[in-house]
């Protein structure tokens with residue numbers, strides 16, 4: 001849905017957050033017009049999924065004894081027809097790989113948003129990474145398409161080139177804003193922001209729209225601020241101020257459909 005609709009409907013995005021970035025993630029969902037809520041308590045997942053419009057699972061600081069909780073969360077959400085977005089932080093690290101394999105096998109995920117290295121893991125393609133960061137290079141379009149085919153999920157690959165693919169259709173946004181990668185948590189925030197935009201309908205178009213909106217806000221912020229600290233604040237302000245018309249124009253100029 002468009003920003004206008006997000007602002008009128010204020011969808012509730014339930015995030016199983018990591019303990020590093022939840023404040024920034026909540027603020028991004030909030031300024032864009034959604035309603036953020038974080039929980040890691042399995043006994044309230046049923047109640048929370050009833051009122052949530054989308055559920056985001058971030059494995060950034062997952063512990064072994066929480067794995068069954070995220071599987072449960074994905075199943076409860078899916079049974080209630082709420083879209084589930086996975087942020088597979090540093091998924092190539094073995095504990096995380098096994099956790100995500102279990103989640104995909106025993107639970108359900110509709111959308112996967114990650115950087116190129118994280119998405120390459122789902123495609124079974126080697127891509128250099130250092131922890132949370134993608135450090136290598138590769139054919140990100142082929143990686144996103146293959147990851148979508150292998151997982152059946154909509155893939156949102158982020159980076160200098162964003163690629164969104166459901167395995168049939170692919171959209172590319174190539175707008176370089178290096179400052180966007182200077183803050184820890186921008187990826188996490190983007191994953192939860194996707195939740196707000198797919199609340200009404202789980203489509204590749206809505207995922208593409210979110211990626212374009214975030215990129216445009218990042219681009220506008222980079223015209224105002226050139227240092228990382230204040231940049232993250234400016235990004236929040238740009239997200240709060242961005243209009244449907246601006247996003248529509250940016251999408252016409254910058255989104256390429258393959």
Ligand SMILES: Nc1ncnc2c1ncn2[C@@H]1O[C@H](COP(=O)(O)OP(=O)(O)O)[C@@H](O)[C@H]1O
Pocket residue numbers: 114115116132133134158159160161162175176177178180181185186187188190214215
């Ligand atoms: N070099 C870059 N140029 C433009 N945008 C970027 C760049 N690196 C990251 N981004 C943007 O930053 C946001 C977070 O993506 P990314 O840094 O890939 O995620 P993560 O923080 O999970 O690694 C996305 O909107 C992505 O498009």
Ligand SMILES: Cc1ncsc1CCOP(=O)(O)O
Pocket residue numbers: 018020021059060061089132183184185186187188189
């Ligand atoms: C540093 C760190 N460690 C575990 S999760 C996390 C944050 C990852 O945030 P992002 O992937 O959005 O940069």
Ligand SMILES: [Mg+2]
Pocket residue numbers: 089090114115132187188
């Ligand atoms: Mg990340």
